[in-house]
Amino acid sequence: MIGFQLKRTLKSGLKSLWLHKMRSGLTMLGITFGVCSVIAMLAIGTGASEEAQEQIRKLGSHNIIIQSVKPPESQSAGDSTSRISEYGITYKDAALIRDTVPDVVRTVPTRKVRANVYVQNRRIDTDIVGTVPWYAEVNNATVLRGGFLTQGHLQRKAGVCVLGKDAADVLFPLGDALGSVVLQGELRFKVIGIITSFARGEFGGKKLQGDPNSEVYIPLTTMNLFYGPNTMHQSGGTFTSERVDLHELTVQVQSLDDVRRVEAVIAQILRNSHSKEDYQLIVPLQLLVQARRTQWIFSIVLGSIAAISLLVGGIGIMNITLATVMERTREIGIRRAMGAKRRHIIFQFLTETLLLALIGGGLGIAFGVLAPYLVQRLAGMRTIVRLWSLLLAFGISAAVGIIFGIYPAYRAANMDPIEALRHE
Amino acid sequence: MPLAEMKDIWRTYRMGSTLLHALRGVSFSIEQGQMISIMGPSGSGKSTLLNLLGCLDTPTRGEYILGGRNVAQLDDNELSEIRSTEIGFIFQSYNLITQLNVVENIEIPLYYQGMSERESYERAVELAERVGLSQRLTHVPTELSGGERQRVGVARALASSPLIVLADEPTGNLDTKTGNQILTLLHQLNDEGVTMIVVTHDPRVAAETERTLRLVDGQLQDGTDGT
Ligand SMILES: Nc1ncnc2c1ncn2[C@@H]1O[C@H](COP(=O)(O)OP(=O)(O)OP(=O)(O)O)[C@@H](O)[C@H]1O
């Protein structure tokens, strides 16, 4: 059968669109917006989920983090200068969780003391963290130099410390930290390693305390020996004494499927032994679920906006093409008299709508790549444009062009040639 | 065997509940290379007859044999095929496509025949030259005079080397002088072997053709049918 001579058809299609630049441009606009929002939506969605997943990777999806939180009432009740406020996770809690909850692989207890650490005239105000040798592994910390605390250090209550990367940079700008000694008051700690870990920051609406990179890690046993059970805090001239067994307890669970159940058990244990809300439970996996749900809602809302604007764009194309068909009735009659088959006419108009949709879609893709970039620059949201989303958008605009072009093209092809020739 | 033959052709339009017989039993035939004219008062069915001859329309009843095939039995695709290869139309109102230039207008039938771009361009230029438009190749219809437009119409009708050229009042919109030029062109083409049927209101035009069919009220008048 007769070939459709694609190149010529495209050329004459473009020519006829060019003849009505304004009209064609306005018609394209709907598709451009639709495609742009599809891509931008996917980019923002992908960025958000990627960010959430990265956060969760940082904290460990197998982990449940319990943090001690100073309850507000104990603060206001502290009218006496020498009052000891006691709150948070206790050794008893930790032991109970470690020994009785099934599917718990290990627990990482940490206790923190706020202190001034110095070397000669360089000093930092930071948290000294008393912990256990497997802290680094469970918290995804990387040893940069030397090593982390060992079982031996723990047993000997050794006067050693591991520095967070930033702390090491401040205290030892020349990089000679390993083997040197840092001081805290009269206490001396020998540096045995430098580690780095992810910044923690805000997470799922809960603030996670601590910056792993500027902390100083010592064996938990050493801390209890050196500092005793109570710690003193100075705030505005008055001293308050605190007694907190553990500031944080990270529970590592056997498998992802067990996380929710273990969390429930731990929550129950803590509810039974604590009369007030002096702890918080952070479950990265649950936050992942939340993040997914949020993203899902986000996608549905934006997806429907995109779909509606594509629909409107498509109807716009159909409307304009119907008008064009009416306007060009005579031309259709002439072409039919000259031997054009119905499918030639269909192809002619379909080419025009397809071109409209694809050019509109192409512009949409350009804006769709630009928009997430601007969102990222201006709003600070992470966005990721994936190749498949561009292909999807391109496919959608092609589909819109064809679907909404079929009816007008069909109308054009089924005109009676004689009537068409007589038109106006 | 005649090139085209009509046997008892009827064309009936249904207007609501009434039937309008635009043609009532028309029979005639035309030989290869002939030039005949069709005359008749307005509304007598001349255009209807020409549309049937050009396969733009099919008869309600009767047989139309064109080049050995019974047209009444063909479908839309086959009719289109015949129009693109065997029929050339010339219209009173030219019917050029306004956004296309002279060459592109002449190329239309060739495009639907599937001729290559280059070949059809060359043929269109050749035809434009033949009808005296070699200086107007890239002009669009609005830049042409009526006579020039009709020359484009003639060239376009010839583009596909049709079996028959059908002209519906080709000089109807032209002044006498320009009209005569177009008629001279048609006669020249006929001398070169193109079979031609011309609908006209002008007796002088009819007088110059080999034969004149007179239509009155959808019927050929006595003595004008047959051979
Ligand atoms: N599509 C149609 N529907 C109904 N009636 C029609 C149609 N086309 C033509 N007719 C009728 O058929 C009759 C013949 O029309 P036709 O156009 O063939 O006349 P004509 O001889 O060409 O006239 P003119 O010299 O004015 O062009 C007229 O009465 C016309 O009203």
Ligand SMILES: [Mg+2]
């Ligand atoms: Mg007529």
